[in-house]
Amino acid sequence: MPDNNFARENGCREAVCIDAGRVYDSCSDKDCLEDLRVYFTERDQMIVDHAVSVRAKKAEVLTTYIDVEALPFNRGYYSCDLTFFFEIQVEVYAGHGVPCTVVNGIGIFEKKVILYGSEGNVRVFNSEFRDDAPDRQEMPTRNAPRCSVQVAEPIVLSARVVDACECGCCSCDCCCNCSCIPECITRRYGGNFCDDNNGKIVYVTIGIFTIVQLIRNVQMLVPVYDYCMPSKECCPTSDNPCDLFRKMCFPVEEFFPPKSEGHGCDCDGER
Secondary structure, three states: OOOHHHHHHOOOOEEEEEEEEEEEEEEEEEEEEEEEEEEOEHHHHHHHOOOOEEEEEEEEEEEEEEEEEEOOOOOOEEEEEEEEEEEEEEEEEOOOOOOOEEEEEEEEEEEEEEEEOOOOOOEEOOEEOOOOOOOEEOOOEEOOOEEEEEEOOOEEEEEEEEEOOOOOOOOOOOOOOHHHOOHHHHHHHOOOEOOOOOOEEEEEEEEEEEEEEEEEEEEEEEEEOOOOOOOOOOOOOOOOHHHHHHOOOOOHHHHOOOOOOOOOOOOOOOO
């Protein structure tokens, strides 16, 4: 039982037991994915085949597939296999004086990390309360750790288009191809992705920042100071655009540009 006397002596209201996720291990990393191949649908691949040059506008992480497996010879440690699926927006230029065409493709990157998730192998049974009816029994689970992946918005660094006969292997150590693309993504683009090496291929270089965590649900004793009561009142907002404009500050810097602190310096440090 929680020692509430000890909690009060230390300025807490009480000590309570909660069931929450504890981060047992985590890591952060930044990866430069050099020459990541972009796969297009058959319709967009025809546009890419006539490209003279390309420019990558932006990249977005569509989804990440995670597979956690226990290491057989290192108890408590787990292998987290991550597969990132990027949506790459590419501007295709077919020649001088010809307007560019914007197409979207998919890039795939695989990554593996080893993290500590502790040990534990119990089965967990839960029920969901139903008023005036038998409680619904949920499917039993195990208290295995779960992996959480946080990804910042990718940074597009470069892009190039080459003939299939001139291309080399992808530099990002990834053995994926368009057959790895999930069906849900394929349906989103309305067609199958092209994987032949007869036309032109687009490579992009992007940078990503990731945080990977291995979390396990545990019971923890935490101090409680008080209940969380919101101090902000719910105020209705006005649909009048003039009311919104009146709340804006006067743009003084637009009329009086601020002076740069380092103005007047030359390469030799003289003013």
